Amino acid sequence: MPLPRITHILLLLAGTGLAGCGEPGPPPSAGAAVTAQVNNLAPLLSPQGGRIADALLEVSTLDGQVVLAGRGWDAAGEPLDIDVAGGLPEGRLCRLRASGGELLPAGGEGAALPNDTAPENLVPCTSLQRAAREPGVSRGSGIALNALSSTLLDMLRQRQPLAAYGDRLEVLLDTVAEALAPPQARDFDGDGTISQQEFSQQSPAVYGALSLPRVIERANQVLDSQLASLPAAGKRPNIVLIVADDVGYGDVGAYAGDRGDIATPGIDRIASQGARLTSFHVQPVCAATRAALLSGRYQHDFSLRGAGGPARAGIPRELTLLPEMLQRRGYATGAFGKWHLSDREGFTPPDRGFHEWLGFTGGALPYTAQLRERYAARFPLYRNGELLDGAGGHATDLFADAAIDFMGRHRQQPFFLYLAFNAAHTPLWSEARPRFSAREDWLRRVQDQGISGPRQQDYAALVQHMDARIGDLLDRLDALGIADDTLLFFLSDNGADVSVHESAERPVGSNGSLRGGKGSVYEGGLRVPMVARWPGHIPPGLVVDAFTSAVDLWPSVRDAVGIDPHYTGSELPLAGHSLLPLMGGVASGTPPAREDWFVFPVSGLAVVHPPWKLVLDSQGQRSLYNLQQDPQEQVDRAAEQPQLMETLGRRIDAYLDRELE
Template identity: 35%
Template sequence: MRSLPLLLLAFGSLLASATSAATRPPNVVFFLADDLGQRDLGVYGSSFYETPNLDRMARDGARFTDAYAACPVCSPTRASIMTGQWPQRTGVTDYIGAPFTPDAWKRNTKLRPAPYSDRLALDTPTLAKAMKAAGYATFFAGKWHLGPEGWWPENQGFDHNKGGNDRGGPYGGGRYFSPYGNPRLTDGPPGEHLTDRLATETTAFIEANRDRPFFAYYSFYDVHTPLMAREDLKQKYEEKRRRLNLREAWGREDERDVRLVQEHVVYAAMVEAMDLAVGKVLAKLDELGLRENTIVIFTSDNGGLSTSEGWPTSNLPLRGGKGWLYEGGIREPLIVRWPGVVQPGRLITTPVSSPDFFPTLLDVAGARPQSGQVLDGVSLVPVLKGGTLPERALYWHYPHYGNQGGGPGAAIRRGDWKLIEWSEGPRVELFNLADNLGEKTDRAAQEPARVTALRDELHAWQKNVGARFPIPNLEYDPAKPSGRASVRPTGDVAPKGKKKSE
């Protein structure tokens, strides 16, 4: 009989714990892939790359068909996710590490790119700061690329930082294998795989914070260059490539070759390693009984590499790839699993973009933005619950020359119509994405009134966000080789001249 009070106490504690778990705001796990094209997942149509965990996550949740990155290169999209703003408001409009003043430009191009900020300002309201203020434990793993030391994740609202620094890829030590040479990640046993190690760090954080709301942000280094893979996975795809009798095929995008077939063995192995890491984190949520009260989001920061730096993937039927304002450079995979809220197997066709994640997660957490804070995105919670969003336009402004062959320009999508205004010229292209997803038929000449309306709307937006523009390059010599051309290399690594900061 003396044990009865203890039993009642234990029962009361369990009841209190269950009640607390049921009433506290959802946990958040956010996966951000690097350089992953929309068509690089099985659930988005790839028949060569294998992504069973992400395919299952899509079956258990919602898959977006028209999700976009805010920029065709990485750092601006990452700044947009962190701030809920278009990159132009943050000043980060190119990958950090590119020559960021017009005077530093040495390439033979018609224009000199606009200057941009090489760090995300410390007084910026970030997603991590907002989640922390809402009572969440905050964790970052992987690629940061939003400024030098002093502007790293721990300076922007994250309680923990595993591997985030100024680099655009895993360029220290053994790169994707230990020793890492990473100032924010201790080395593991020789040969340890970075992708799996960061998944282990993420699961350890989740387990340590299982009894409180947490925000875990795993920002993959995969599938960014250097193109390196586990030997067992590489052999698997070498055999699969032979079995399917796949061969290289090439097209042309302006002055660049563009890959037309997904058959790159090392890249396929990197995609699967990324998928395995996602599976490891999802399995931990299941093991700890946290699945039902956790929203999981997976997306990417720009399109897949198809015209440069190893040319590892094809984005077909989307045109172009990373560094281009065509759909292959900006249309992304987006999968959201939220048990009890998102109906399993939903297909969402609403166009959405990177700035939407900040207000969405504030909504999930039951939090509010700071007084006076500018948010360009909208909460996706209504559409995740089966509703709709007000019609709106999406915008892009990239006043730079990327390493992938694309030139400076801007774009607007409203409804099914997309207009691109290229700065060289300037000239415009108009596409109807409903019947021309591959952007092969330019309708600008047939739709002058629509061109004028969309261009005027784009220009008004550029003025509103304080967009900067390229200027004429007085040293441009049309008789010399173009600064946009490139020679396709052979082998599985990027050209030696590639800037490691990208």
């Protein structure tokens, strides 16, 4: 079967070689006409009226006009911004090079290029919907959807009639266009500009990416991958991510069993209808976990540690967050509840991919309307970036109601719902603050269950009511008829606080038999309940014992919605792995190979290379545990494993040295 011909793609032009657009091999007269018109534009390329010595340009024909845009350098090496439209007829030769300060048609001597970038193999182009981006930068966001649409449609027609793809067609086209973007010319010296020398060094790789055989091969590979990974029904799943605050491993019935005091039938329902992950790990404090969930990377990868780092500074804009990835693919996106990833301009939910937002930016929020009104200046509540005054109701109900309403309004399109409860974070009843955050009727229920102690009752009542609202959300999915089309996750952001407060004889929350709690590098601070449901894709009642982590959510969602599995949204590699293979029926027996996993809390440091975990505590002591054999971390195996201690210890030392630089 002959390969279809690419007809639309981006072009880069540089003085070190050739790059082309237009039909290959136009007659010399056409080339001469183009040369004349381009040379007539040359004085405009420099504000001083000079000629460019080298250039990195986009060249495209749009509405009968040839458009050149990008960055050039004059003979002295000074950068020139270029944005010029000239009257060149569509489809004519625009394969150009820069030589001796003038733009010339292709030909003559040039830099050595890879074998398959001979002129006849350079990618032709006849139209391009230009997208806004920085001059000289060409990445996935720089290729508009229709830039490759006609060729990709031809490719898809060879597989099956277009009507058979349904609403998968948009994501297929978008994903392949993104995957075929040429490499970005990088600013190696970090001075904020791409110099003539920097681009000249990189141009062969750029041209290699533009060669026609490579583009066609890559397009077919991506299409094959996407068609294999998209849901058979052709519908992109809704994504629901529910995050609890400070709820421990032993506070959910599906994990605690008969040993637990708190009833969680809603969360248990997700586990019974889907998967229960028994070794799912997060960071030991709030904001660090949320950064990992939404970015797919550990917070130390972008210099944010602990609770305060991401909460103050936010996640760097160059990282594509989960809502941004989905919003760009036609998803309705809504965030309700706790953000805790900066209140700085440019870093709040509306700035980071959410169409709708009702919530707060800090670490805690008073639960009752009366207290929220009293302390509004300290604990502001927002709706879509604007201060919200007079919002009634308990915070748990406020966020749950908004989330359920969001699902109903967007049931006809794919949506991403991020419901981040503040339950069961403080404020809780204390001797210094003898006021309950839970309502009286909720408290009576936990008292009837035999739970004693006012602070413990307050915590348990908040957890149980949150669970009841999760049950309401599940019921609403059923009523809307979209439960089978929804991939849903529930997890806690860290372990429960197991410190003993004031005169209490026992802690409030429970991490079961695990050692430590919130803020700790031991498993009680890191290992949390995590359940997932996707009917028809995740077998009901599945138990996954493999080591998994918060950074795995980003690639899992990417794969579930049918985005190219090579897509990372940034030059910074993803830290996680997709959970879908583990949750598709292959559980603990075949976990993916993992890189070492680091934790940077307020009280120590740990590195995990499953099943081994090396802990550096706040006193500088190092200990080694086998999490598979000893999840309670009771037996230090350091003396038995000197080589492993040295290997993992070097990883910790490298991090500490980097911090001291």
